[in-house]
Amino acid sequence: MTPPPTARRLARARLTPEELAFMLPTLVEDVPTGPGWVYELKWDGVRVLAVRAGEDVRLWSRNRIEVAAQYPEIAGAVGALAGGDVALDAEIVALDEAGRPSFQRLQRRMHVVRGRAAAVRAVPLTAYVFDCLVVDGMDVRDATLLERKAIVRDLLRGPGPLRYSDHVDAEGRAFFEAACRRGLEGIVAKRGECPYRGGRRREWLKVKCHLRQEFVIGGYTAPKGTRAWLGSLHVGFWDGDDLVYAGRVGSGFDEAGLADLHRALVAREVPSCPFTRGTPPRDRENHWVRPELVCEVRFTEWTADERIRHPVFLGLRTDKPARGVRRERPLTPRS
Numbered sequence: 545m546t547p548p549p550t551a552r553r554l555a556r557a558r559l560t561p562e563e564l565a566f567m568l569p570t571l572v573e574d575v576p577t578g579p580g581w582v583y584e585l586k587w588d589g590v591r592v593l594a595v596r597a598g599e600d601v602r603l604w605s606r607n608r609i610e611v612a613a614q615y616p617e618i619a620g621a622v623g624a625l626a627g628g629d630v631a632l633d634a635e636i637v638a639l640d641e642a643g644r645p646s647f648q649r650l651q652r653r654m655h656v657v658r659g660r661a662a663a664v665r666a667v668p669l670t671a672y673v674f675d676c677l678v679v680d681g682m683d684v685r686d687a688t689l690l691e692r693k694a695i696v697r698d699l700l701r702g703p704g705p706l707r708y709s710d711h712v713d714a715e716g717r718a719f720f721e722a723a724c725r726r727g728l729e730g731i732v733a734k735r736g737e738c739p740y741r742g743g744r745r746r747e748w749l750k751v752k753c754h755l756r757q758e759f760v761i762g763g764y765t766a767p768k769g770t771r772a773w774l775g776s777l778h779v780g781f782w783d784g785d786d787l788v789y790a791g792r793v794g795s796g797f798d799e800a801g802l803a804d805l806h807r808a809l810v811a812r813e814v815p816s817c818p819f820t821r822g823t824p825p826r827d828r829e830n831h832w833v834r835p836e837l838v839c840e841v842r843f844t845e846w847t848a849d850e851r852i853r854h855p856v857f858l859g860l861r862t863d864k865p866a867r868g869v870r871r872e873r874p875l876t877p878r879s
Contacts, residue, residue: 547679547695550686554678556597556629561604564593564631564677565742569732569750573874575716576733576749582689582711583719586730586750587672588645589637590654590863594622594671595678596630603636605863614653617664618671621706625699631678632696633740634671634706644727647840648798651859655804673700674709677740685740692740724753746875755852756842757872758864759790762818764809766829771797773806777857778824778832779841781871788850788871789822793841796857805860809833822850838866846871 558564575583592611593604601623603612612619615636622632637645638653649667656663676696677685684692693711700708712719713736720731730752738747759779767775776794780787797805812833817824824830838861843852850871 547682548684548687548691551682551684552686553681554629554683559595559597559629559631559678561593561608564595566591566593566606566633567675567740567742567748568744569734569748570744570746571872571874572749572751575720575731575751577716580735580737581716581733582713582736583716584674584709584711584732584734585672585723585728586732586752587635587637587709588647588729589635589650589672590861591633591635592618592671592863593677594618594630594632594634594673596622596625598629599623607863607865607868609863611863614656614660615669615671616660617705618669621671621704624704625706627680627699629678629681630699631676632673632706633675633677634673635709636669636671638667638669645729647858651798651801654862655801655860668705670705670707672707672709674711675740687739688737689734689740690736720751720753729753729756754842755845756840756858758838758861758869759793759841760787760835760866760869761809761833761837761839762787762789762835763824763830763832764806765792765827766831768829771802772799773802774809775829777839778819778830779839779852779855780819780822780835781869782867783821783870786821787819787835789819789824790871791851791853791855792825793839793855793857795855796842798859801859808837808860812836836866838862838864838869 595602601619638650640646652667697708733749735747763778765775776792780789818835840858841855843855
């Protein structure tokens with residue numbers, strides 16, 4: 545691997561999540577077209593910054609939690625890479641029988657504390673690497689995206705759980721439609737000449753096949769009928785200092801995970817409703833919780849009063865801070 549001319553030597557002391565901030569895509573309604581755009585699949589998993597400094601390997605989540613113990617096969621593969629210090633931007637996914645990412649399947653690895661060895665055997669993982677910040681001790685963030693992706697492709701030529709996430713450089717709308725037909729989450733359009741810059745940027749644009757985003761859990765209802773543990777979740781999002789009520793989520797639960805979810809909710813119970821804007825339905829079976837847990841929800845649309853319609857629970861997210869959950873509002877892409 546020959547580093548690009550813009551690369552510079554980076555000290556190990558700077559291989560931290562504070563120094564190596566994630567570059568984040570902006571949500572848009574339509575696929576941008578025109579020269580300079582390249583298109584990647586949007587992987588439905590957990591994003592990590594995989595960092596190796598000397599013999600020390602860390603997998604940092606977006607909320608700066610170190611998660612290598614949860615994904616030992618990914619950490620081991622990063623440690624076995626050729627060369628010196630590295631920092632790779634990747635999405636860890638669990639593939640289903642059809643080879644599609646399954647966020648619900650990934651839940652069986654995200655929250656496991658005991659029996660991790662058995663979980664590793666039962667649910668193997670793949671990390672799709674789509675970018676790099678540091679390779680062989682060289683800071684390559686000032687290189688173009690296409691230069692950085694070429695470095696990743698050369699680095700990951702061997703077998704194993706680390707896979708290169710490829711791209712197409714034309715027919716972005718057709719690529720998006722094909723992703724939706726396969727039941728995938730969507731695509732990310734990126735400027736091929738852009739450097740890597742931390743924070744949310746318009747050089748990276750995400751387009752989703754279905755409406756889905758993270759919500760904060762503020763309460764739950766008692767179980768009814770044949771379901772055990774809980775009935776539905778009260779969810780919302782932050783708008784400044786207001787926790788805005790967005791609706792009730794009552795479907796999509798994995799029966800095997802309901803007990804763990806209920807246990808986490810009970811540990812956070814509080815006497816009063818945490819929502820400060822929007823009114824949850826009055827129900828004597830409501831239970832309120834500190835707004836600390838984040839869940840991923842798929843839904844059909846937003847109503848005029850900021851409620852979500854036909855929501856489906858996809859799973860808890862431990863990689864994103866609750867206080868940072870906002871309503872995602874798509875922008876109009878620039879060509």
